[in-house]
Amino acid sequence: MEFLQPADWAEALAVKAAHPDALPIAGGTDVMVDLNFDRARPGALLDLTRVTDLTDWGTDGDWLRVGAGVTYRRLIDELAGRVPGLALASRTVGSPQIRNRGTVGGNLGSASPAGDAHPALLAAGALVELASVRGTRRVPVTEYFTGPKRSVRTPDELIAAFLVPARPGAEQFAKVGTRNAMVIAVCSFALSLDAATRTVGTGIGSAGPTPLRATEAEAFLAAELPWETRGAVPESVAARFGELVGSAARPIDDVRGSADYRRHALAVLARRALAWAWTDPGGAV
Amino acid sequence: MRVTCVVNGETREADDVWPGESLLFVLRERLGLPGAKNACEQGECGSCTVYLDGQPVCACLVAAGQAQGRTVTTVEGLAPGSGEEQLDRVQRAFLATGAVQCGFCTPGLIVAVHDLLARDPAPSDPDIREALAGNLCRCTGYEKIMEAVRLAATS
Numbered sequence: 464m465e466f467l468q469p470a471d472w473a474e475a476l477a478v479k480a481a482h483p484d485a486l487p488i489a490g491g492t493d494v495m496v497d498l499n500f501d502r503a504r505p506g507a508l509l510d511l512t513r514v515t516d517l518t519d520w521g522t523d524g525d526w527l528r529v530g531a532g533v534t535y536r537r538l539i540d541e542l543a544g545r546v547p548g549l550a551l552a553s554r555t556v557g558s559p560q561i562r563n564r565g566t567v568g569g570n571l572g573s574a575s576p577a578g579d580a581h582p583a584l585l586a587a588g589a590l591v592e593l594a595s596v597r598g599t600r601r602v603p604v605t606e607y608f609t610g611p612k613r614s615v616r617t618p619d620e621l622i623a624a625f626l627v628p629a630r631p632g633a634e635q636f637a638k639v640g641t642r643n644a645m646v647i648a649v650c651s652f653a654l655s656l657d658a659a660t661r662t663v664g665t666g667i668g669s670a671g672p673t674p675l676r677a678t679e680a681e682a683f684l685a686a687e688l689p690w691e692t693r694g695a696v697p698e699s700v701a702a703r704f705g706e707l708v709g710s711a712a713r714p715i716d717d718v719r720g721s722a723d724y725r726r727h728a729l730a731v732l733a734r735r736a737l738a739w740a741w742t743d744p745g746g747a748v
Numbered sequence: 749m750r751v752t753c754v755v756n757g758e759t760r761e762a763d764d765v766w767p768g769e770s771l772l773f774v775l776r777e778r779l780g781l782p783g784a785k786n787a788c789e790q791g792e793c794g795s796c797t798v799y800l801d802g803q804p805v806c807a808c809l810v811a812a813g814q815a816q817g818r819t820v821t822t823v824e825g826l827a828p829g830s831g832e833e834q835l836d837r838v839q840r841a842f843l844a845t846g847a848v849q850c851g852f853c854t855p856g857l858i859v860a861v862h863d864l865l866a867r868d869p870a871p872s873d874p875d876i877r878e879a880l881a882g883n884l885c886r887c888t889g890y891e892k893i894m895e896a897v898r899l900a901a902t903s
């Protein structure tokens with residue numbers, strides 16, 4: 464096995480083009496588990512931790528652009544006000560040790576249906592920036608996932624960054640697991656309410672072959688919310704929203720939970736997230 | 749390959765490192781530092797916790813080459829010398845409260861608590877539990893560990 468350690472972004476892209484089978488490694492919290500348990504034996508590791516471009520964030524027009532190598536720890540410490548939903552999701556990832564190393568780029572790279580960043584990115588309407596020596600493209604995160612652990616990323620591409628609207632809506636994230644720390648989600652849900660555009664964003668995790676949006680639920684809620692008066696959300700609206708979120712999921716029965724339980728739990732999470740986001744916009748609206 | 753990094757204040761070199769091996773393996777098997785323990789090799793138990801550039805991480809999840817040129821502090825590096833009075837206050841508190849039974853989880857916990865108290869000198873109980881969520885102990889039931897952290901915070 465080779466260990467490739469590019470010093471900057473241009474070199475990283477050149478190395479990836481020359482070694483398309485090299486396995487990128489950022490925080491290593493997914494990659495090293497596979498190596499330690501002999502589940503992966505790549506010809507080369509491509510270490511991205513020297514590439515400082517990947518650990519930057521800043522605004523880019525109407526977008527906030529966050530490098531793929533920014534850790535969960537830094538998202539929580541530095542960006543909680545700008546990516547509130549993603550920061551909430553980040554707090555639920557693993558343990559402090561995992562959050563000190565793990566990155567959103569790595570979560571997107573693994574593309575697990577259970578990745579906790581994904582619902583928050585879906586709800587926020589994020590873009591994933593992919594780059595290769597051929598050029599750079601920005602893919603809506605709704606089009607990024609193609610199956611369990613699969614994405615539109617080609618073998619010569621690296622994930623450069625993700626982008627979310629610079630002015631976030633009222634965002635929430637909720638996750639069901641067997642304990643409070645260190646759990647893979649049984650299911651998870653993220654919500655974004657944008658009062659300025661009167662739009663609703665959703666993201667469902669761990670309840671389908673890929674992370675999913677609940678598009679029908681979004682359209683329903685956007686039409687029914689009392690945006691003008693900001694009065695209480697009618698119970699019937701919250702209940703219907705929950706139902707629509709539950710029915711948008713495509714869950715399976717597995718060791719973590721049954722499909723029926725997941726649909727039910729998602730409906731509950733959706734109603735809760737709505738109540739939180741509507742009553743406590745967190746200064747974001 | 750060769751990996752050079754600063755471990756517990758000294759520049760150390762490890763040779764013939766296989767690129768897929770972990771920093772934990774390098775510390776234990778190549779540099780003779782068995783403090784950080786190997787229990788799960790999957791980031792779940794925290795017994796391999798060390799500081800990497802000042803942040804607690806699971807050494808089992810850091811590829812050896814990623815530590816090249818970096819600074820590592822293990823539990824062995826927290827006490828200025830041997831002998832009980834030279835131990836770090838966190839180590840002394842663990843001994844005083846009986847927070848050590850088989851001791852397998854202890855080195856990782858000591859590093860995690862050392863970091864917690866550096867960031868928050870007077871943590872609440874929920875904050876302590878949150879900070880130690882990545883460290884498993886199969887012996888103590890955690891109550892003595894909570895006591896140790898409270899004692900260390902006030903000593």
Ligand SMILES: Cc1cc2nc3c(=O)[nH]c(=O)nc-3n(C[C@H](O)[C@H](O)[C@H](O)COP(=O)(O)OP(=O)(O)OC[C@H]3O[C@@H](n4cnc5c(N)ncnc54)[C@H](O)[C@@H]3O)c2cc1C
Nearest residue numbers: 489490491492493494556557566569570572578579622791
């Ligand atoms: C104990 C433990 C608990 C965990 N808990 C959670 C949890 O609660 N929620 C959750 O979502 N995840 C969890 N994980 C999984 C993991 O921490 C996350 O998926 C994390 O986001 C991975 O990031 P990383 O930087 O460590 O990725 P790495 O392991 O370095 O890489 C992961 C994948 O992404 C690829 N990759 C990384 N960066 C790039 C890039 N820039 N371009 C292209 N490909 C790239 C790698 O090749 C690899 O395929 C946990 C893992 C452990 C060990």
Ligand code: FES
Nearest residue numbers: 788789791794808
């Ligand atoms: S051995 Fe590293 S976390 Fe268990």
Ligand code: FES
Nearest residue numbers: 849850885886887
């Ligand atoms: S003392 Fe035995 S695992 Fe903690």
